[in-house]
Amino acid sequence: MVDWEFAATVGARTAPAPPQVAAHEAEATVRELREGARRSTDLVRDFTGLEAGGGPEAPVLVVDRPGWIRANTESFASLMDPLVEKLTQKRGAPRPGSVTHAVGSRVTGAEVGGLLSFLSSKVLGQFDPFHGEAGRLLLVAPNLVHLERELEVDPTDFRLWVCLHEETHRVQFTAVPWMREHLRGLVGEASGSVDPQIVLGDLVKRVAQVARGEAKDNSLVELLSSPEQRELLDRVTGVMSLLEGHADVVMDGVGPSVIPSVRQIRRKFTTRRAGLGTVDRMVRRLLGLDAKMAQYRDGAVFVREVVDTVGMEGFNAVWSGPEALPSRAEIHDPATWVARVHG
Template structure:
């Protein structure tokens, strides 16, 4: 899935106040600088010969194509649609692609012909660009694959590109000591499932865009209104149930509309990742001979202890929350499919109203009762 993050806040300029325009978070980031910073800071991949790297690229491209058939068969989605191409990237290429995806996702238009920002706006855009570049550099060494529903496919011009980061896959398969060809297909099964989800349900892309626009829009609340809402909630005067931990903090700082959009995005991400993990395990035994040992080694790696700096970074950028999405989402999909079958489960892709609610993601029977 694509990333979204409020990387830099800036105060409104006098010109903004005069026009009443709302500027999205993405527009306050210099994305060209972010890409350049990310490329410069990204670490090189594992040492390989040119022959080994070329062979890995060819095998990954083939695996992404071969994965499409089993994924479509098990999910019952995207039948008859063309099989798109897959981009096999190195880490620096992924940084460029991710920066472009973020621009598209956050609705930032090309600045050609526009007046370049100046003064404080230009400074905050550059600071945001450096921060975003640092995040991209860190993630460039962690991402195995990603489906980007926002960037146009170079072959068709239609939104949606599947990207696989070859050096990261090579690094992980070496660390886990698994069969490379099996691991590469196993990874592609997960990422291709995301491609199938969006290909079969084009409305998902606009659903994400609509919620992201709410999340990244400038709040019209004054500091006094925000403070009053936080104080009221902390005193227990609010009628709204209060979340705990990080979610509770976000609930306090966001407007009610933004928090609802955040919840919708969280539920969508949990569903997409859990569905992909379910498909991996359903398809794997037939098509990936060593899938049991791969899953065991990979899950152990996901949950293994990390040094304090890594733990802090993972918490700040939400990687541990992402792991929780896989676990909760897969449990939800497993139970619904076991109880009702895949055809009935696919009702979930009908519209935003059939998406699981926060109260239902851990209670699949409640979703089945409401929707099925």
């Protein structure tokens, strides 16, 4: 269904040009990001009380935009297996190895590559929990350099701030050993339940609705969902809001003790998010990036309110098992989660 190698090639060739950086500056940036990730481990542990565990350690990869694109085609290929299998079982699906199959997979690969090309200049860092035994931490060096220059913030402070966020994700998945397979199961269940006829038949109409502002949903993913799929998406949203909000709380909570300019960085970073142009906002909405920003905001409010109520140790009950995870509704009503989990 998707030629992932072709997607990586298209994405790499069309990725926006990186900022101009001298060789010695690039080398120094890589060293500083690696050191920032290493330093963040103890800072996150001390603030959260979570121990990363004694298993295999996730590697830290400082990558450029093509490197980030290739890493994500590998992850998508793994996660989309259930959906691909379902689509190929449909009557009339192109036979693997046929001309129709080859052409179709390259067309889809080009589309995925174009999407990843657009995203490759937006992502600062990413923890991929599904790679290998321990996952991997990706830090996209040119994007950090570009944004720290645009915001006119201290590069050392900004890089450590981002490392704190991504290292928190690594700790979440290593200190909570069931989280990886739980999330994989939710993603697989959601993607495997997609009806290809609905996707193909309604896609153009749905895009037009979003573009005209006639749809209340945040993204195409939600627009193309049945009631059953929406229930799954609500569960996924609850988990992702928790993970992203927790990481935001940690980066801002640890920040004042080790990052002198953290308040300035947060203020400028938030202001920039709100100052996007009309076209950029529409594209972000179509891709679900507005929903992603809401996860950071709503999840952080949830974490702070729970910690204020029952303390960090009480909040950490959220990691005790899948049944303790907040629902999407509880993310917006932290008191309900506290009452359910703590009585």
